[in-house]
Every structure is written in structure tokens, then in C-alpha cells.
Amino acid sequence: MTTGELFRRFWPYLRQERAGLAGSAVLLVLAAVADTAAIRMFMVLTDEALATGDITAFWAPAASWLGIAALGAVATFCGGYLASGIAERFLLRLRGALYEHVQELPPHFFARRAGGDLVARFSGDVEAVERLVASGVLETATAVVGVVLYAGAALYLRWDLALLSFALAPAFWLVARRFSARIRTVSTEERAANGAISTAVAEGLAHVELVQAYNQQERRSQKLHEQSYRWFRAKLAQARLTALYPPLVTVVETVCVLLVIGVGIWEISAQRISIGGLLAFAAYIGYLYPPLQNLGQITMTVTAARAAGERLVELFDERPSVTDAGRGRLVPGRRRGIRFERVGFAYPGADRPALTGLDLEIRPGEFTMVTGPSGAGKSTLAKLLLRFYDPTAGRIALDGVDLSDLSVRTLRDEIALVPQEAAVFHGTVADNIAFGAPSATRAEIVAAAREADADEFVRALPDGYDTELGERGALLSGGQRRRITLARAILRGASVLVLDEPTNGLDAASARRVLEPLRRLARTRTTLLISHDLDLAAEADRVVVVDGGRVVDQGPPAHLPPAHLPPAHLPPGGGVDADLRGPSAESPPPRRLSGQLFAPDDTPTVRLPAFPLIFRR
Numbered sequence: 001m002t003t004g005e006l007f008r009r010f011w012p013y014l015r016q017e018r019a020g021l022a023g024s025a026v027l028l029v030l031a032a033v034a035d036t037a038a039i040r041m042f043m044v045l046t047d048e049a050l051a052t053g054d055i056t057a058f059w060a061p062a063a064s065w066l067g068i069a070a071l072g073a074v075a076t077f078c079g080g081y082l083a084s085g086i087a088e089r090f091l092l093r094l095r096g097a098l099y100e101h102v103q104e105l106p107p108h109f110f111a112r113r114a115g116g117d118l119v120a121r122f123s124g125d126v127e128a129v130e131r132l133v134a135s136g137v138l139e140t141a142t143a144v145v146g147v148v149l150y151a152g153a154a155l156y157l158r159w160d161l162a163l164l165s166f167a168l169a170p171a172f173w174l175v176a177r178r179f180s181a182r183i184r185t186v187s188t189e190e191r192a193a194n195g196a197i198s199t200a201v202a203e204g205l206a207h208v209e210l211v212q213a214y215n216q217q218e219r220r221s222q223k224l225h226e227q228s229y230r231w232f233r234a235k236l237a238q239a240r241l242t243a244l245y246p247p248l249v250t251v252v253e254t255v256c257v258l259l260v261i262g263v264g265i266w267e268i269s270a271q272r273i274s275i276g277g278l279l280a281f282a283a284y285i286g287y288l289y290p291p292l293q294n295l296g297q298i299t300m301t302v303t304a305a306r307a308a309g310e311r312l313v314e315l316f317d318e319r320p321s322v323t324d325a326g327r328g329r330l331v332p333g334r335r336r337g338i339r340f341e342r343v344g345f346a347y348p349g350a351d352r353p354a355l356t357g358l359d360l361e362i363r364p365g366e367f368t369m370v371t372g373p374s375g376a377g378k379s380t381l382a383k384l385l386l387r388f389y390d391p392t393a394g395r396i397a398l399d400g401v402d403l404s405d406l407s408v409r410t411l412r413d414e415i416a417l418v419p420q421e422a423a424v425f426h427g428t429v430a431d432n433i434a435f436g437a438p439s440a441t442r443a444e445i446v447a448a449a450r451e452a453d454a455d456e457f458v459r460a461l462p463d464g465y466d467t468e469l470g471e472r473g474a475l476l477s478g479g480q481r482r483r484i485t486l487a488r489a490i491l492r493g494a495s496v497l498v499l500d501e502p503t504n505g506l507d508a509a510s511a512r513r514v515l516e517p518l519r520r521l522a523r524t525r526t527t528l529l530i531s532h533d534l535d536l537a538a539e540a541d542r543v544v545v546v547d548g549g550r551v552v553d554q555g556p557p558a559h560l561p562p563a564h565l566p567p568a569h570l571p572p573g574g575g576v577d578a579d580l581r582g583p584s585a586e587s588p589p590p591r592r593l594s595g596q597l598f599a600p601d602d603t604p605t606v607r608l609p610a611f612p613l614i615f616r617r
């Protein structure tokens with residue numbers, strides 16, 4: 001991508017600062033004009049007061065010089081401050097827009113990428129782009145104006161001498177151009193290494209227990225060291241290039257100044273220039289080189305920022321997987337039916353479909369459990385229902401309205417998701433419960449916690465509902481974290497509840513404590529429960545078995561025949577048959593499992609026999 005293309009991509013975040021940019025540019029130009037005028041005053045002072053020793057000729061130019069210097073100082077301060085404000089606001093806007101965009105991206109985008117590298121793009125890369133777009137523009141403008149002003153003043157004073165000293169100016173550009181290509185390569189490497197460092201640290205810290213338990217600290221440190229060393233090499237190469245540029249330029253500059261002085265001596269002896277005039281001329285040339293040098297350096301910074309810019313453009317070019325049409329309306333109500341009609345779906349880039357011709361109807365208020373082997377497509381159902389993706393074939397309807405006709409926001413307001421991972425955010429217990437309903441009162445939060453059977457353990461925490469939970473809820477057990485997420489779903493007050501493996505990773509006792517609130521939740525909502533845990537089947541009105549991306553069986557828990565199971569999976573003695581195969585001459589009549597799995601005190605008395613075994617991970 002060229003610098004111009006990148007600039008155009010990021011210009012919208014700067015557009016509203018046009019007035020500020022112009023103001024700041026004017027002030028910075030004013031500062032450069034003040035410098036030029038100050039040099040002029042210096043010339044007058046030298047020729048009229050210094051050379052003659054006449055003190056009366058001192059006061060007027062001295063006062064003017066002071067006034068000009070003060071004006072220049074005010075302009076420099078105001079222009080610089082204004083420019084910083086513009087740059088910081090650009091950063092705010094760009095980072096915010098990038099985050100808003102990334103938050104809308106589908107799950108497979110995050111699955112493919114290292115989290116640390118993404119984080120790095122929000123810090124270093126965004127700042128580098130600021131150098132390209134905001135500061136870069138102002139610095140270039142100021143440098144160009146400086147070059148024009150000082151060159152103009154030098155030309156005005158002695159055009160022939162000026163042209164002589166400009167002869168070497170193209171040398172600056174040649175040096176800068178040669179450096180730019182190399183800078184670009186090392187900057188791309190530096191940005192990539194920076195992302196890899198963030199990934200290595202974030203990943204290692206997120207799984208620190210596993211690292212310690214497996215004695216992998218050294219290997220993890222080695223991994224970080226490799227990336228740090230890669231970054232170190234890129235940084236050194238960058239430093240070498242940027243450090244080499246100024247001395248090279250200084251050599252060119254010294255040659256120019258010596259040339260001016262040499263020719264100047266000859267001119268003074270021929271009385272074609274005054275000593276003050278020569279000094280002022282040398283000063284203009286001296287002032288001319290820093291902005292020239294800056295222009296070269298800006299070229300290099302901009303080149304370095306291009307690598308960062310391309311990394312951001314890559315993120316901005318990722319598209320959300322659903323478009324928000326939002327024409328459909330739902331009739332207000334609490335219970336909603338869901339219908340999957342011949343739904344087919346393949347994940348982007350996947351060579352096999354995850355769902356093929358799946359039909360499923362969940363009636364309003366019904367509690368449906370979806371089970372099936374790993375990779376069958378169960379979680380994909382939830383992802384489609386929440387419109388992380390749209391089906392590639394067929395349709396899904398909520399209360400008869402096609403999901404693609406509803407705005408994503410409206411749809412998701414209708415659904416409370418309890419995902420597989422009991423996510424806890426950095427913040428208090430109350431904040432965590434109110435995650436999906438930020439305006440909830442404390443009384444509502446407590447009521448939700450009570451319903452989720454969480455109130456008791458929350459009150460026992462050091463600061464009760466105000467206890468700060470670490471990012472991963474380290475203070476809480478797995479079951480407690482799960483009950484916090486249930487309270488969160490309760491407080492959301494949505495009409496549809498989607499639970500993805502709510503007892504995943506819990507022991508039998510913790511799973512039982514999750515069950516009762518879950519039962520309460522399901523009573524008042526349409527519920528879709530995804531689970532391998534057939535202990536939960538007893539709670540459902542209907543169990544649906546999904547395999548190979550389609551529904552292969554369904555029925556009330558007690559009647560579900562495991563016909564789809566290959567005989568090899570059936571346990572010796574056919575334990576499955578007894579409870580799940582339904583009526584036969586040999587077996588007792590089927591019984592509904594609900595109410596039999598659990599005695600009133602919630603202690604399991606009858607457990608489903610072998611059927612669950614093939615599904616358990």
C-alpha cells in the first residue's frame with residue numbers, strides 16, 4: 001500500500017480536525033517567520049551597532065528582536081499544544097473505531113489470531129499511524145514552510161551565494177531515499193515481533209498454572225526470549241539507520257556552510273557583503289538544513305508507520321459475517337418459538353459443512369436439550385441462533401420472523417447466552433452480574449443472584465457484592481463462577497435462554513448446585529440447552545440428538561431410542577436399552593426420567609446408564 005493510499009484510509013479520523021490543523025499550521029509558520037525576522041534583526045544589530053560600537057543604534061533593533069522572539073515563543077507553544085491535541089484526539093478516535101469494528105467480527109476471526117498480536121495493534125500500531133497521519137502532516141507542513149522561508153530569505157539576501165549553497169540540497173533526498181526502503185523492511189519485522197511478544201506474554205500468563213504444573217517456565221521464557229531477540233535485532237537495525245542519517249546529513253551541511261564562509265571571505269574583502277550580512281546569510285543556511293533534515297526523517301518515520309498502517313487496514317478490512325437489515329419486528333412477549341428449517345452452514349474457509357439440512361422446532365416456553373457427539377454441530381446451532389453467522393442454506397426464525405430480518409441488536413436482546421466458558425470480567429461481583437443489564441439496581445442484582453443460588457456465597461466474600469473479582473474470577477470456584485453467569489442471564493430478562501454446556505468441568509456436587517437455578521430459569525423461558533451431560537436430560541421437555549450436522553433423533557428424554565448409536569458403543573448388557581430404548585416385550589415400560597433422576601433433596605438416585613458414556617468427553 002502506498003503512503004497516499006494509507007493516508008486516504010485514515011484521513012476520515014482526522015477530517016474533523018481540519019480547522020485545528022490549519023490553526024496549528026498557521027501558528028507553526030508564524031514561529032518560523034519570527035525566526036527569520038529575528039535573524040534579520042541580528043544582521044541589523046551586527047552591522048549598525050556591533051560593527052560601529054554605537055549604543056544608540058542598539059535599542060531599536062534589540063527591542064524588535066525581543067518582541068519577535070516573544071511572538072515566536074507564543075506561536076511555537078500554541079501551535080505545538082494544538083498539534084498535540086489533534087494527534088491525541090486522532091488516536092482516541094482511531095483506537096475507538098478499531099475496537100468497535102473488531103468487536104463486531106465473527107468468532108472464527110478471533111480463533112485464527114493470537115490475542116497478544118491483536119492487543120499490540122491497538123497500542124504500538126495505532127500510535128505509529130498517528131505519526132503517519134496527524135503529526136506527520138503537521139511536521140511536513142512546518143518543515144516545508146521552514147525550507148521555503150529560510151531559502152527565500154537567503155535568496156533575497158544573496159541569490160548567487162544561496163544557489164551555490166543549495167547545490168548540495170538534493171544530496172539530502174538521495175540519502176533519505178536510500179534509507180527509506182531499508183527502514184520499511186525492518187519496521188515490518190519490528191511490528192510483527194512486537195505482536196509476537198504480546199502474544200507470548202499474554203498466553204503464558206493466561207495459562208500460568210498449566211505452565212507451572214508442567215514445569216514449562218524455561219521453555220515459555222525461551223519462547224519470549226526468541227521473540228524479544230527478534231524485536232531487539234529489528235530495533236537495532238532501525239536505530240542504526242535512524243542514527244546514521246543525521247551524521248551523514250551533518251557532513252553535507254558542514255560542507256555547505258564552509259563553502260559559504262569561504263566564498264563569504266572573498267565577498268567581504270571585495271566589499272560586496274557586510275559582516276552582518278554574511279553572518280545572517282550563514283544563519284539562514286544553518287536554519288534551512290534542520291527542516292530539510294526533518295523532511296528526510298519524516299520520510300523515514302512515515303515509511304516505518306506504513307508497516308503499522310497496513311496491519312490496521314488488514315483489521316479494518318475484515319468484515320462482520322452478518323449484515324444488519326433490521327426490518328422485522330417481534331410482537332412483545334416473553335415466550336418465543338424458534339424454528340430451524342433445512343439449515344445448512346459451513347464455516348468460512350472450512351472444507352466440510354458443520355450443518356446440513358437441519359430441521360428443528362422449539363415451541364414457545366419449551367425446554368429443549370441438544371446433545372450429540374463432539375463436533376456434531378451443537379455449538380454451531382447456538383452461534384447461528386445468535387447470528388454470529390447466517391446460515392448458508394435454509395432459514396432460522398424466531399416467532400416466525402426470519403433472523404436475517406431482525407436487527408442483530410434486537411435479536412440478541414431476546415437471547416440470554418450462558419457460554420461454555422464461565423467468563424468473569426475484572427470488576428466487582430455486582431458489575432459482573434449486571435454485565436448484560438448495566439442499569440439494574442442493587443436489589444435486582446441481589447434478586448438475580450438469589451435465583452441463581454449465588455447470594456449465599458457472594459455474601460460470604462470479603463466485600464460481598466462489592467468484592468473485586470480478578471479477570472478470571474480467581475476468588476471463585478468453577479461452580480460459583482457458573483452461578484454468577486446464570487445470575488447474569490437471569491438479570492438480562494431475555495425470552496430465550498441458550499445454555500452451552502452449563503455443567504462443563506463441574507464435579508457432580510457443583511453441577512447439582514447449578515441445576516436448580518437452571519430449572520428455575522427454564523421454567524419461564526424458551527430454553528435451548530446444549531450438553532453432553534445426559535444427567536441434564538431429565539430437566540428437558542425434549543432431547544434432540546444431532547450428529548453429522550443434522551438432527552438424527554428426538555423425543556422426550558425417557559423415550560429416546562439410541563438407534564443412531566453404532567452397536568460398538570453400546571455397553572455390555574445393553575444398559576442403554578433399559579431406560580432409553582422404549583417399550584419392548586423384555587424391558588419394562590418406559591418411564592419419564594424427569595422427577596426420577598433426583599430425589600427432593602437433589603441427591604441423584606437414578607443415573608442414566610450407558611447412553612451418556614459415548615457422549616461424555
Ligand SMILES: Nc1ncnc2c1ncn2[C@@H]1O[C@H](COP(=O)(O)OP(=O)(O)OP(=O)(O)O)[C@@H](O)[C@H]1O
Pocket residue numbers: 107108111347348350353354372373374375376377378379380381
Ligand atoms: N471456527 C470454525 N471454523 C471452521 N470449522 C469450525 C469452526 N468451529 C467449528 N467448526 C467445525 O464445525 C463442526 C461443528 O462444530 P461445533 O462446535 O458446532 O460442534 P459441537 O457439537 O458443539 O462440538 P463439542 O461438543 O465438541 O463442543 C466441527 O466439525 C468443527 O470442527
